[in-house]
Amino acid sequence: MAKASSDRNTIDLFGKAPGRPRTQPLTRKDQLKINKRAQREKEKSQGLKRLELLIEQDTIEKLDKLCELNGLKRAEWLTLQINKSVGKMKNK
Numbered sequence: 001m002a003k004a005s006s007d008r009n010t011i012d013l014f015g016k017a018p019g020r021p022r023t024q025p026l027t028r029k030d031q032l033k034i035n036k037r038a039q040r041e042k043e044k045s046q047g048l049k050r051l052e053l054l055i056e057q058d059t060i061e062k063l064d065k066l067c068e069l070n071g072l073k074r075a076e077w078l079t080l081q082i083n084k085s086v087g088k089m090k091n092k
């Protein structure tokens with residue numbers, strides 16, 4: 001069965017799939033996994049360490065307000081506070 005070039009109703013069974021060609025052979029899930037691993041390795045090489053905290057919601061809201069006032073991220077603000085506390089301990 002031949003397909004006429006003017007026939008727009010018949011699906012082209014032998015042509016390429018419509019849409020953008022795949023540029024990455026990995027699935028999105030695998031790409032995210034690889035990127036996350038690379039991010040962790042980059043952070044590790046910069047001397048950073050991950051920390052997980054469980055804090056009540058109202059405390060987080062207070063922390064976010066403090067960070068917003070100072071124009072800092074949570075991690076930056078916490079680091080500054082820890083360094084201030086250590087500095088005060090050394091001065092005593």
